[in-house]
Amino acid sequence: MRVVLLDVNETLSDTSALAAVFEDAGAPGHLAPAWFAGVLRDGLALALHGSCPRFAEVALAGARTALAGAGVDPGRLQDAAVSVVEALGSLPLHPDVVPGLRGLRDRGLRLVPLSQGAAGTTDRLLAAGGAGDLVEGALSVSDAPGGLWKPAPSTYAWALDQVGASPAEALLVAVHPWDLDGAARAGLSTACVDRAGGSPYPDVMAEPDLVVPGLDALADLLR
Structure with a gap:
């Protein structure tokens, strides 16, 4: 080898640090693991069909859905979702x-x-x-x-x-x-x-x- x-x-x-990012966005921290698992699920499902968007695109779409479901204000939704995705890099x-x-x-x-x-x-x-x-x-x-x-x-x-x-x-x-x-x-x-x-x-x-x-x-x- x-x-x-x-x-x-x-x-x-x-990735346990993502819980605090969700909380800062106004959503429960326990949603973070489910969101990340959903990103992997959706990306793998799309790959089966030969559709391969970039990871950040799938992650952002999933973050918007998760945060909206948690009641985050629609006016803050996009910025909050972006903050979640950007947190993966830090x-x-x-x-x-x-x-x-x-x-x-x-x-x-x-x-x-x-x-x-x-x-x-x-x-x-x-x-x-x-x-x-x-x-x-x-x-x-x-x-x-x-x-x-x-x-x-x-x-x-x-x-x-x-x-x-x-x-x-x-x-x-x-x-x-x-x-x-x-x-x-x-x-x-x-x-x-x-x-x-x-x-x-x-x-x-x-x-x-x-x-x-x-x-x-x-x-x-x-x-």
């Missing part, structure tokens, strides 16, 4: 991320973020979190042929082509079973980050090769 592809949202960034990183990335890099591995979101947003997020110098420039599915979201097999193949690696040389790290399953079916090794500990893994999906409580533990495991 010589390349580690890193999912970004929730895997590297701590989230904190999980505490294990920087030491974990440093440990992986010190083992001679190339670290490449692969996100449904814009590459520039990912690069800024990681730089602000102190990880910008630990990874290579981010890859975005929007730049893949057809712009298909993960877990499209062609998107993993495109990412590997960008870094000059074969599936056997790459490991995908993520918290999302659907992402890990897609990567496994594309021939990559996989590592599931289970920060909660002991979460049941969906038995309808390909089991990950590794399960770790954080990126720092992954670095230790790959010594």
Whole structure:
């Protein structure tokens, strides 16, 4: 193995901070996880039909719907939705991320973020979190042929082509079973980050090769 592809949202960034953004917009904080899950659902559904809007477009549409349903004033709705989407680019990183990335890099591995979101947003997020110098420039599915979201097999193949690696040389790290399953079916090794500990893994999906409580533990495991 010589390349580690890193999912970004929730895997590297701590999306629990979005609850405060929803509250500032006048909506309950507990809507944040449902909104984000809905963004992924809608994007993946659109990808099945070959319609691949950018992540920010899907996220903004979903934020407007969620905030309107929570009773946010129509006059504030657009600005509030924009604030939610923009917050994705300024989230904190999980505490294990920087030491974990440093440990992986010190083992001679190339670290490449692969996100449904814009590459520039990912690069800024990681730089602000102190990880910008630990990874290579981010890859975005929007730049893949057809712009298909993960877990499209062609998107993993495109990412590997960008870094000059074969599936056997790459490991995908993520918290999302659907992402890990897609990567496994594309021939990559996989590592599931289970920060909660002991979460049941969906038995309808390909089991990950590794399960770790954080990126720092992954670095230790790959010594």
